[in-house]
Amino acid sequence: MKHNIITSSITAIILITGTATTSNAVANEKKIEANDLVEMFEKLGGKYPGFRKAHAKGLCASGTFMPAPNKHFSGAALLSNGELPVSMRFSLGGTNPNSDEKSPGTRGMGMQIKLPNGALHTFTGNNFPVFAGKDPETFYGFLSTLLPDENGKPDPAKTVAFIQQNPSVQANVMWNKTAKTAASFANTAFFGLHTFYFDHPNGQKTKFRWNIQPNLGVKTLEKAEAAKMPNEFLADTFAQQLKDETVRFTIMASLGEAEDSVIDPSQQWPSERPQVILGTVTVNASGGDACKNINFDPNMMSAGFTPSADPVLKMRSPAYAISFGKRLSGQ
Numbered sequence: 632m633k634h635n636i637i638t639s640s641i642t643a644i645i646l647i648t649g650t651a652t653t654s655n656a657v658a659n660e661k662k663i664e665a666n667d668l669v670e671m672f673e674k675l676g677g678k679y680p681g682f683r684k685a686h687a688k689g690l691c692a693s694g695t696f697m698p699a700p701n702k703h704f705s706g707a708a709l710l711s712n713g714e715l716p717v718s719m720r721f722s723l724g725g726t727n728p729n730s731d732e733k734s735p736g737t738r739g740m741g742m743q744i745k746l747p748n749g750a751l752h753t754f755t756g757n758n759f760p761v762f763a764g765k766d767p768e769t770f771y772g773f774l775s776t777l778l779p780d781e782n783g784k785p786d787p788a789k790t791v792a793f794i795q796q797n798p799s800v801q802a803n804v805m806w807n808k809t810a811k812t813a814a815s816f817a818n819t820a821f822f823g824l825h826t827f828y829f830d831h832p833n834g835q836k837t838k839f840r841w842n843i844q845p846n847l848g849v850k851t852l853e854k855a856e857a858a859k860m861p862n863e864f865l866a867d868t869f870a871q872q873l874k875d876e877t878v879r880f881t882i883m884a885s886l887g888e889a890e891d892s893v894i895d896p897s898q899q900w901p902s903e904r905p906q907v908i909l910g911t912v913t914v915n916a917s918g919g920d921a922c923k924n925i926n927f928d929p930n931m932m933s934a935g936f937t938p939s940a941d942p943v944l945k946m947r948s949p950a951y952a953i954s955f956g957k958r959l960s961g962q
């Protein structure tokens with residue numbers, strides 16, 4: 632989860648030169664709970680009762696999943712039941728349900744595949760390939776540097792110091808530095824970032840990270856092109872693409888080696904890791920509010936799939952549950 636404010640602040644940070652002076656050691660030491668993060672998101676992006684506490688602006692969609700069974704996931708119910716229905720939600724990062732779609736930065740996708748026995752398999756990913764921090768404490772510490780200080784403005788020197796002292800946020804900061812505006816949700820790749828397992832009935836484990844690739848290719852807008860767009864264009868662009876062409880995503884799994892990090896989403900796996908296809912999702916419709924009351928908790932998976940001990944992944948379930956409860960009760 633990231634906020635648009637982060638993107639703009641990072642852009643500012645990157646322009647800053649000079650020596651950092653402030654230490655964030657205190658923020659970094661405190662044990663962070665899910666509610667701390669939810670409150671931090673609201674402090675940074677604003678409070679919007681009744682909306683998701685992250686990725687508040689979104690577009691519902693639906694379609695079908697066609698599995699591509701392979702030996703690394705043999706016996707998985709997800710891949711053994713033929714075509715399955717899919718509920719999706721594409722989104723922009725941040726708490727603001729009216730955020731500007733011209734801005735570069737975080738785009739997200741939540742997908743829930745429904746199995747014949749009612750089980751749900753969730754894939755919830757973002758358009759960046761690496762997370763801002765090795766654990767919730769680092770992520771929180773980083774976000775806290777973006778809060779306004781006593782002068783009412785964020786102090787970029789604090790953020791620069793934090794980035795220097797916390798290498799695990801650096802790859803994500805670099806991504807943000809060059810991030811461009813997504814041309815369409817149908818032209819965006821999404822990354823699961825965490826490590827997951829598939830447990831074979833014979834006791835073997837497949838260690839993997841997933842990513843989702845659009846059949847229409849990844850397309851972004853240059854700054855000048857984005858500036859010409861209206862504040863909202865993603866829903867219309869997507870609907871038009873559905874009319875004119877086939878909108879499809881391929882779900883890929885990168886297969887990890889023993890040395891690839893299991894618990895750290897700020898460490899990317901080498902790009903040469905073998906990738907296998909889990910299946911394809913064909914989108915049939917968009918719009919409406921069928922996804923409004925879905926909690927796209929990435930730890931909710933079908934039989935045989937298990938989450939790793941990645942502390943960021945573990946933090947997501949309670950954070951999503953808090954947000955879900957709050958928004959359903961109008962908070």
Ligand code: HEM
Binds near residue numbers: 721738740825943
């Ligand atoms: C500690 C880290 C994280 C926290 C605390 C967090 C928190 C949240 C919260 C509170 C929501 C709103 C949930 C709801 O109301 O249904 C959310 C949504 C979302 N998050 Fe995260 N998140 C984290 C990490 C991530 C990561 C690593 C990714 C990408 C891999 C991600 C992708 C998304 C997406 C795509 C949504 C929107 C889902 C939807 O449309 O309902 N988040 N996050």
